[in-house]
Amino acid sequence: MVRTLVEEPEQQTGARGRGRRVLSVVLAVVGVGFAAWAALPLLGWDVDRYTVALVALTPYGVLVGAVLALAGLLLRQWPTALLVGLVTVLLAVGVAPRAVSSAPPARGGELRVLSVNAYFGQADAARVVDLVRRHDVDVLSLQELTPELVARLDAAGLAAELPHRVFHAGPKAEGSGIAARYPLRELDLVPDSTLAQPSALLERPGSRPVEVVAVHTLYPMGSDTHDVWRRELGDLGQVPLTGTPRVLAGDFNATLDHTGLGDLLGRGYTDAAAATGAGLDATWPAGWFPPPVVLDHVLTTAGITPQAFEVFPVPGADHRAVLATLVVG
Structure with missing residues (x-):
């Protein structure tokens, strides 16, 4: 024992x-x-x-x-x-x-830019217009903009809030557009891409004009789409900086850790979310699986100082909307 x-x-x-x-x-x-x-x-x-x-x-x-x-x-x-x-x-x-703000205080005209990926045009139009109205949005970048969504947005009152537009609506994910409170003059800044990426010059009284691009690079997770995605990110970086302040707003299908977006930042752009301490606020998917990541961005060039960045859910969309408050100096 x-x-x-x-x-x-x-x-x-x-x-x-x-x-x-x-x-x-x-x-x-x-x-x-x-x-x-x-x-x-x-x-x-x-x-x-x-x-x-x-x-x-x-x-x-x-x-x-x-x-x-x-x-x-x-x-x-x-x-x-x-x-x-x-x-x-x-x-x-x-x-x-x-996650730490590095944005300095700035003086100038405030510019509020909202970006929404509408998920094949299925986003709740009333919610989008409500965000525009409630946050006094000046520029709206829309991705996956379908003709049907355009009609629903107008029925919800978008034209009354943002009467100026450069819309390239299309089926499924192909369309994109820019709507603004102030006059827009269409530009041709971005080379041909799989999904529409329209650009325009925003002309506001008493402020410098601003170039705006609605960004939507191709989804890189398909069996044959990675190289196209990389090329389209590279094409954004090849658009010459002319001294006119510029905003790139939309679904880049890339995070700040991807080389394509990192190269773009290295060419003179600032990520508004990271600059204001909101760079870890996930934008896709709208739910919790797969693990949410940051794919939607508002990038700015010299002459524009980010001041705030927010993320909002939109019913019917698989991305969260992003809102950047900018100061154009």
Whole structure:
């Protein structure tokens, strides 16, 4: 009996040791996988639809890395904790500033820009017009604008709020448009793209004119759409900056961690959400699966200072609407 009592604690200790070793091995494997995932945005390696999807989830990597690093410390797996901790810090350096406002106070004329992806024209027109009216919107960028949605928007009173427009309505996701409180003169800034991306010069009394582009690059997750998506993001960056302030507003189908959008920012654009501390406010999908990411943006050039950024649900749409308050100096 005494021998049995002595053996049982020894067996329990051995079982705990084996369990600890198994956990350590699992943690090491997961840690290496995490490092491989984190390397994608750090190295700019969004080369196909699968890596594009993984890169879109980069902000979640900071949370995942923190949990794994803590687990490594608790299990005293120092190499794993060190590797994961360093990678997590590198991710956080890129992600965390998006939640902190860096926008300086500015003087000039205020410009409110609303962007809505209407999901094949199914967005609730009354809700869109209500947002325009309630937030005193000056410019509305619409993606996936169908002729049927145009009719519903007008029935809801859009023309009374924003009487000037450059609409390229089309079936399903093909159409886009710009509506404004002030006169618009259509431009031809963006090269031909799969989905309409109209542009116009907004002319406001007592303020500098502003170029506006309704952006909608092709969805990159199709079996043959990734290269087109990358090219269309690149085409936006090739539009010459002439000194006239410019706003790009719409569904870029890209996050700030994708190389195409990063290159665009490097050419002189500012992301209004990130500049005002709202850069982690997800815009797609409208629900909670897949994990929400930031695909809709308002980008500005020199001469425009972002001041605020908000996100709103729109019934019938799979994206949330985004509203940027800008100052044109």
